[in-house]
Each structure stands twice: as C-alpha cells, then as structure tokens.
Amino acid sequence: MSKHDFIERIHHHLIVSCQALENEPLHGSETMAKMALAAKEGGAVAIRSNSPEDILAIKQKTQLPVIGLLKRVYPENEVYITPTKKEVDELLVVQPEVIALDATIRERPNQESLQDIVHYIHDNSNTLVMGDISDVRDAEYATEYGVDMLSTTLSGYTSYSPKQDDPDFELVKTLSQQATIPVIAEGRIQTPDQAKKMFELGAWSIVVGGAITRPQLITKSFSDKIK
Numbered sequence: 253m254s255k256h257d258f259i260e261r262i263h264h265h266l267i268v269s270c271q272a273l274e275n276e277p278l279h280g281s282e283t284m285a286k287m288a289l290a291a292k293e294g295g296a297v298a299i300r301s302n303s304p305e306d307i308l309a310i311k312q313k314t315q316l317p318v319i320g321l322l323k324r325v326y327p328e329n330e331v332y333i334t335p336t337k338k339e340v341d342e343l344l345v346v347q348p349e350v351i352a353l354d355a356t357i358r359e360r361p362n363q364e365s366l367q368d369i370v371h372y373i374h375d376n377s378n379t380l381v382m383g384d385i386s387d388v389r390d391a392e393y394a395t396e397y398g399v400d401m402l403s404t405t406l407s408g409y410t411s412y413s414p415k416q417d418d419p420d421f422e423l424v425k426t427l428s429q430q431a432t433i434p435v436i437a438e439g440r441i442q443t444p445d446q447a448k449k450m451f452e453l454g455a456w457s458i459v460v461g462g463a464i465t466r467p468q469l470i471t472k473s474f475s476d477k478i479k
C-alpha cells in the first residue's frame with residue numbers, strides 16, 4: 253500500500269489498537285486476531301498491534317493494514333515502543349504497513365538516534381513511520397527527523413507531558429493547526445463523543461485501544477462507578 257493510499261484510507265476513520273501484553277487476560281495472537289476482526293466488523297479501517305506474532309495473525313485474519321510496534325523494555329531507559337533497530341528488524345519480517353515508534357526527545361537505548369532509525373526503515377522498506385509523541389516539542393523533533401505521521405500516544409506518559417484522565421484534546425488541537433504531517437489522536441479516548449471531538453479539533457485519524465479491546469478496564473469502569 254502506498255503512503256498516499258494509507259494516509260487517505262485512515263482519513264476521518266477509526267483505527268483500533270488491539271494489544272494484550274503477557275500479563276493481560278487476552279494475551280495471545282489468536283485472541284488478538286479475533287479482536288481485530290470484531291473491530292473490522294465495527295468499522296475500523298486499520299489496526300495497531302504489538303509484536304510480530306500478533307501482527308501476522310491480524311493481517312491474515314482481517315486483511316486490514318496494520319500499524320505495528322514492538323514494546324521492549326531496556327534497563328535504564330524509558331523508551332519502550334520500538335526502541336531500537338533490533339525491534340525494527342523483527343517487525344519488518346511481517347511487513348506491517350506502518351511501524352509505530354517512540355519519537356520523543358528522550359534518549360534511546362544503545363545511543364541509537366531517532367533519525368537513524370527512521371532512515372533505516374525508509375531505506376529498507378516501503379513501510380511508513382508513525383512517530384509516537386507526548387508534546388509539541390516532541391512533535392517538532394519527530395517531524396524534523398522524517399516521520400510520516402504523528403500520534404499523541406505518549407501524552408501523559410513522559411515526565412514532561414501533562415498527566416490527565418482525559419485524552420489530550422489541547423495537544424491534538426495545537427498540532428492539527430501547526431503540523432505539516434497528519435496528526436493522529438491517540439491515548440485515553442473512552443467514548444464516541446470524545447472521538448468525534450478529536451475530529452472537530454482537526455485530527456486526521458484516531459486510535460482507540462483500551463475502551464474497545466481491554467475488557468478488564470471496561471469492566472473496572474463499571475465496577476468503580478457502582479461502588
């Protein structure tokens with residue numbers, strides 16, 4: 253799929269993140285593929301997925317384009333979403349349409365640079381790069397170093413971005429006015445109304461995860477409310 257085709261496909265449409273880590277009840281590629289199929293039936297036009305195994309299973313089951321990432325924790329480093337070229341190599345084997353990676357200003361493991369990793373992906377594949385950022389400075393940095401689109405994934409999850417229960421509407425609004433590449437709203441979108449608001453603020457597309465695909469969190473929102 254060409255860059256133009258992918259960017260147009262997601263425009264004003266819903267991307268669903270189907271992720272269950274090892275410590276989560278729904279962990280497993282077969283389950284994630286079923287979750288992705290359900291998301292497709294509900295109108296998702298692309299899936300965000302963690303690990304080569306899950307990406308492969310989701311692609312086979314849904315035929316939807318996939319934004320792939322590989323979460324890996326390196327000791328003494330905060331960057332965990334596709335941190336190094338090693339994770340990129342593992343992802344490229346299963347040919348996701350897009351690779352999502354941490355594109356914050358933070359140091360990466362092994363002194364690798366964002367610029368090198370983005371060039372590495374572009375030089376070795378047709379894969380696009382989604383830069384996961386947490387604030388405006390990250391977004392400028394990521395854009396300068398060549399990512400194809402921005403996602404607000406990490407707002408609230410770096411030491412220098414605001415902690416809040418709501419999605420970061422302000423960041424989406426600011427970036428949508430300033431950015432020269434598509435801005436995807438991601439992180440803590442809990443309701444259809446919040447999703448709609450993101451588009452009103454100028455988001456190119458949105459990613460919804462836990463509110464659709466993490467039933468333990470959905471259940472908790474009910475049980476907390478009725479306590």
Ligand SMILES: CC(=O)N[C@H](C=O)[C@@H](O)[C@H](O)[C@H](O)COP(=O)(O)O
Nearest residue numbers: 269405409439440441460461462463
């Ligand atoms: C911060 C971080 O590691 N976010 C991860 C990124 O891939 C996922 O765990 C989230 O589920 C995803 O960003 C979607 O967000 P939400 O599940 O809030 O709709």
